[in-house]
Amino acid sequence: MKAKRVLAVGAVATVAAGAAIVIGSRFRQTASVGRVRLNKFDRWFDTLDVDGNGYITEANLNEAAGRVLGARGIPVDSPMGLELREATERLWSEFIAPKADAKDGRVGRKELRAALAEHMLADQFAAAAKLASIADAYFAIADEDGDGLIGSGEFVQLLRNWNGVDYQESHRVFEYLDADHDNRISPDEWRSAIFGFFLGSERNHPTNDLMGKVGSPILAPAQF
Numbered sequence: 001m002k003a004k005r006v007l008a009v010g011a012v013a014t015v016a017a018g019a020a021i022v023i024g025s026r027f028r029q030t031a032s033v034g035r036v037r038l039n040k041f042d043r044w045f046d047t048l049d050v051d052g053n054g055y056i057t058e059a060n061l062n063e064a065a066g067r068v069l070g071a072r073g074i075p076v077d078s079p080m081g082l083e084l085r086e087a088t089e090r091l092w093s094e095f096i097a098p099k100a101d102a103k104d105g106r107v108g109r110k111e112l113r114a115a116l117a118e119h120m121l122a123d124q125f126a127a128a129a130k131l132a133s134i135a136d137a138y139f140a141i142a143d144e145d146g147d148g149l150i151g152s153g154e155f156v157q158l159l160r161n162w163n164g165v166d167y168q169e170s171h172r173v174f175e176y177l178d179a180d181h182d183n184r185i186s187p188d189e190w191r192s193a194i195f196g197f198f199l200g201s202e203r204n205h206p207t208n209d210l211m212g213k214v215g216s217p218i219l220a221p222a223q224f
Helices: 002-011 014-024 034-048 058-072 079-095 109-121 124-142 152-163 167-177 187-199
Strands: 055-057 106-108
Touching: 034 058, 034 109, 034 152, 055 058, 058 079, 058 124, 058 152, 079 109, 079 124, 106 109, 109 124, 109 187, 124 152, 124 187, 152 167, 167 187
Parallel strands: none
Antiparallel strands: 055 106
């Protein structure tokens, strides 16, 4: 319950936080994708394409969510598991599905780029609000002790199991987000990481590595 209360309070700042990123990075409604974002989107694609066939589906996103649940020992059909599954389905339906093949429901690398450019970057204020609810679902799972904050160990475990990010890279992102150096990340700080990855265009920004540093090996998915 405590974590839920913290998330509810933090939700008030969701749109404001998204707007701050938009203003701070000088985004436009028609912002181009750019090389920085393309690299990040490609990295995310590669973490999801676990069988290397050049395509991803909604099932791949659900598999990543399932690894996060498995690391915590949370059943997929539990309330928290269902909440995470619903958030993952929204990530697919809101931002990716419109570009999916009508027959097999899959997208290639180019289709993912196009989908995110059209349905995420074209209106970043709206995207920030949608991404915030998705971020909150992952935050709730990562907050293992229920104190409403993510510790460094919880953060490293989340990134490791979600998208195969190694220890060094996840700690670098954590140290950036932990602005007050209390070894904890708040819901708003976690949302900032999600916004920074999907919406940010700044070169060499720490949140660019939320799915792992571009060019670094992707760790094999954990088995549970």
